[in-house]
Amino acid sequence: MKRILWLIAFMFVQLPNIIQANSLPVDAFASLPDVSFVTLSPDGTKIASLIRINSDTVDGQILGIRDINTNKDIFPVQTDNQKFVILSLTWANNDIVLIKAKYPAIRRGVPTTETRLMKYSLSDDKISSVFSKRTFSRFQFVPQIQSSIIDYLENDPDHILMEISGLGSQAQYESVVQVSLKSGGIKQKQYAEKYIEDWITDRQHQVRIGIYRDDTSYRIYEQQKANGDLRLLWEFEAFDENAIWPMGFDHDPNILYVSAYHQGLKAIFKVNLTDPDLTKELVYQNENYDVEGQLIYSKLKQKVIGIDTNIEGEFLFWDQDYIKLNNGLNQVLPESHNVINQLSDDERRYLVYSTGPIESGTYFYGDRDKGELYPIAYRYSQLTPEVLSKPKKVNYNARDGLAIEAFLTTPKNTEAKHLPTIIFPHGGPISYDSTSFDYWAQFFANRGYAVLQMNFRGSAGYGYQFMTSGLKNWGLEMQNDVEDGAHWLIEQGITDPKRICIVGASYGGYAALMGVAKTPDLYRCAISVAGVTDLEYLIKSSRRYDNSKIVKKQIGDDYDDLYQRSPISKAASIKVPVLLIHGTKDRVVKVDHSEEMYDELKGLNKAVKYVELENGDHYLSNNEHRLTTFIEIERFLATHIGVK
Template structure:
């Protein structure tokens, strides 16, 4: 830890040698690259033996998977991806020298774009290029959509993993044991009717099947021999709080789940031998849902804590976390990777003052060395941070949101403001760094991200208010958020715009239809414009029934709440941006919206990102989108 502290002091001392950096004169905004580039480093991991350190580095817009030998100091690049036609979805150490990674690309079928994934492997000192980890034997012409769904790494058999895939029965996944070194596989558990996902215990035995029958969710429990015992939970989606299986403990009878706890989701331990499946509450919060995945000790194999907030119930991990929090106070510190002997670890730390740093720890040596930052240009002097605010909607419902003001704006005055609703809509914004709000604040805007009704994180009842409510009370919450900011003196009522992506883009377009008195312009990235069109598109996919349950079945309401059908009512300027390879919201949603606005002679700008996806995965698309939105807001807000 002393190493990191000494480095921090050195930076401060060096800074004092250059008075110009301490000038009180206003500085120019940072360039778009400071926020819009892909993170400088991400997904930092240690090999199981702690010898190798891997990470994704941003090199000229490419994500390059690099591996550093901590013994001899040598670093090599293994693969690179531009996240355009090919995306690097995940990677993991299979053993001390072999890395597995999932790669996705776009396919077409019956005029519908979808994602196809494969798993590759590279062994240090052996492979010069990626090799397929699963080589299909089937000659019937059928290729599964997903071939990278690892459900269990096998530490006792380090050249093998278990995957879930529908190789033998299209649409119904079986479990296969894969030799990743050879690309061979054999089926170890056969597909069952309506089961779409399998959960193994810590001994790598298939124990739970997650089923979906139209809109009914059910969980099937198997014994250690794989024989069906009984259904343990069963409910209609959106009609009861959902249950999420986190995983087993080392004891194959103990299961951890996320479920409702007096109005908020908490973490429970369940003994599967109990006929009543009594739940033992481990973690809960009065205001927020508790989430995250289980953390397992690579040494003992036991579940030791929860990744959300780095909450531990294991004494050894608690002791380490307490020491880290003492050394780096006022920061959120998470151990994101640790060697099998628990000596070497990677720490990710972030706070309202910095965007997120990676550090390499050595417990025996007592050191904590700085590796790098996700966004190195956005240092403490530039990071605006977020203020948590709460306001009452018109019906009295309390809503939480996060305000980002320009850095150094020490004398509050009404600002040009952007209301920035999240996607989902069952998603949530949090107080951590995000490049959208920071970029706009860097340009001089106040940015408010309200967690409108229907957002996740505030309990089942709050989230369920999104069901069938697109364009309804959720939309009113955004207008109420803007009014709240005006009343508290944060926002200039004549200079408020709205922007968002996915559902947030839909909300921006609906604001252009019905809330032009409040919002002076609207910007949509990958936004939904036509609900009937989305429903037609979803008929091509297996989750149509669930989507219909979420949206409601009243076609007249879909039309009423579709911005495309009301282009004639829009009077404010609109910016539309969409990726041509978006598999979540088809690009036709923005193309048709642009055509409708043009036909009505409405002010609209449309930008299509070639090979762009739903998540702005490619750096060039992120930069283009941020620049276009900045120009749009500067034109219509900086009067």
Template structure:
């Protein structure tokens, strides 16, 4: 009944005020619910719940309906990254803490444990013994060991930095753990097979990636692959099949990343192609059956439901869900060990997402949680996939989002480049672009060259190419938009975060004839600083290979060095606790522009991180963007 009353309230509210834009809170509040998961026995489900700027983990007893919260954070002392059910009674929580030691700023990840019934306290899984070092990453679970529910396997570098040993950790004890495998040179990650044996170690020696396999027949470790980072063959191990000789990998096939099964019992490492898409990379992880313990599919962002099942029974069940909820993205987010109960996440253009509890025996599907309740039953404009040709003829994909039907559209648009740059945009709901569409703007999110998802060669176009052809693609996207949509070519702003923020600043330097204004959140302004700061971290040579080490080139592609040439309005926003792109980048850019009397605004977010995970900062950022765009795109930009 509560749900029905709430729904009617939203409908009545929209009927009397359709012309008014939705409040910033409809998009800027953290998702009300996330990461909904079933306990192994299917008797309880848990979820992240965001309320009044705080994030909580809730647990609901399905039979009784009783609900309680067991973990709380304000997202400032620490942020919950992910959590898992260790067994039916215990949850493991990965928490990210911003730290500063010895002049270095970085994030420390810790693993917490808490009883699902809320009794007891939230404790660190890792309790250091005398003379043990404190690892930066204390959350590296290798295997949950379902046959031993009170134990897990973890990789921890307690003795030598960046040389993790494998430990069997007793979750019922505060200090009990047993060494399983000693560290090996340069191995930073470990992988078990489905029989829970440590089988694969992989890592990096400066810029060389290598993989070592534990051979079951000889009981020895042997090298199976090695290559230079950002070069072919670029192999990623995904996991073992039920057959311990079957290792699934992602590797290049006709310039696209595909899924192969490798017979590791063969010295020749014979590959069998399992799944490929001739147009897109397969980027996701493997999907396992809880009942058979074998691989049944893989996540694929370009599939209709972001999944492709190899197993016909699971494919049939997925199709049944699609028939029951047509024209929607339907994703089974969690299942019980017997695979009877499941959590379904579903969304469509009329809904950004909701969670349902399914029961296969009873053939029931019951609503449990919304993601964005303030957008409930609001008809949202979907993303339209488009293609255009860059000036050199390269085909570029992107997504266009049109203004909301019930707001007055502006004859103005935003080009929003993604971060990374070796990342990409997808179709489907996202709160960021939807916010600007609700304000009447047309949005184009281009997957410029250097983006992931379109093949090895396409992605590697980002290596040491910041400010070059990738930047030209954004101007070409703007030109294409004005030719195909009712957008004034004098009414386009570029706005982005992280690498997208860099691209916005670089556009203010190089593309003032295309963009009327530019806005950056957590953007990179100084490439030389990025490389210089990396000297104190283990990825220094990787950073040099990715961005470059030619000082002249880095200087020429750093917008902070060309503040004098910027003559369009620029907005800079940055969190003071950003551990990915240091706040230095926006502070220096602002000071350079302010000293020259340029049109620049700067907002620094207190305790802000790189991902806008503090709700007050997210709202402040959206409102600042909205005000900035209204100021510089409002005049003569309405239809």
């Protein structure tokens, strides 16, 4: 017990003394997480994580590995999150940690995001690419994506299966290769097939499912073994209600779990592939929301034991042993959503991630033999439950009668009456907000603002009709849903109508700018972080990417109409101050969107400020960029709707 608890103090961060719920430093909210990607070795004796560091010489993140038995710590990798950003950590075996990273690049004049997979070997104390340099002599080109692991071979811990392009006569499509974690050499297991962009293996590690896409058309193929005859299982169009997506296999190689719509909502089914009718057997549904997520498979029991539903981070188990374990955790940690995100191979040791509306995230190490559970790391060390504001679910009707679910966060210990307010639509837009911890909303509430986050039509999680009602609807009813939320707050007496600002990032930035353009008298200011400002340019610039027709199906292809539904076309209507923030190496929404919007507003003598983040990406992955963004936002809000 002492050994584990010492891990908190040395390797991670100490739990601070309870802080009064006064205004906290900006970096308490805006900094990257103190700890992330905490992962357990297969034998349960080592813990790896990504740790934020900030010193006079280093500002970024480092990989930390702690040996629980020896109390030894090593820190073999660091990044400033500009040259590359670490996306995930996983253990390939008890000796090797796999590190997935991304970095911005340009291919033939097209901005891209490249990914790579590195490995760190504890026994060799060496970090390198999983692929040897000699391996790429077999490739026709250097692949953009070099990080897609599709199978860990538990009976062969020295190899993994990956999918990668660049090989064979169909080099632009994905092959499956067996990669040696010792030599970096590869052995091709599945040859690339035209238009198949993803492969799925069964529990016996055979390549069984191929996912085909040609423009907006999808097909799901099955084969008995790699390079076998492909059998068509299902075909459908993007955004169709009859879509059936494979999730993975049970131990039985004929039982495939799939995600499909049931009574208008996504649910989990299993299909026996020997059944000529491919009958779907319902496994799990939620009567109110879509069910999405990943299968939870027990290697020890050799069966699927549940699913990670992705609803508030909840796991659903249908195996009694794990139901008991999960119930025990919920009794010990009753106010949180507790996710068993990893088990050792013998399933006696495990990691739990606990989060919730006012729980910013705590990692626990559990030992089932000892019946003990220890906190080992705090995701945001300064953001304890005592300083956070609890959001609550609210509902309002849009002007056409559609019910909208939203989440209201108000300043702690403050009456929810006539408050300065942030309208905060999410990005995506096929995404959703919930009562889960949100560092943006908590920051605003800590500064004295009420925050409304609404799941406008087009958001995910509410079924097929709700999601598809957002297709080609940017700036129309989707925008009305956001505006109607602002009016509802005013009607309820929660918001001071003279101190209301609309803020958003990505699609949310688009909605913020459209809000002040379409309803110039409703808001007192707008903030767009990496926001879309020109839909016509967005569609035209997608031509160089292979998902361009899906983008058109989602947003539209009538250029005149798209331009009219763009903030840049309505700049003259904007009467309030605007803050634009954008990274120069944003590969999702190009920096041109904010640059051109700034030029347009400035040319019209509008009140606008533009903050450009040098080498910044779409996700504020660099700590300095995130701090700069929050500092600028705080100043801007204080100036225009500041707390009295």
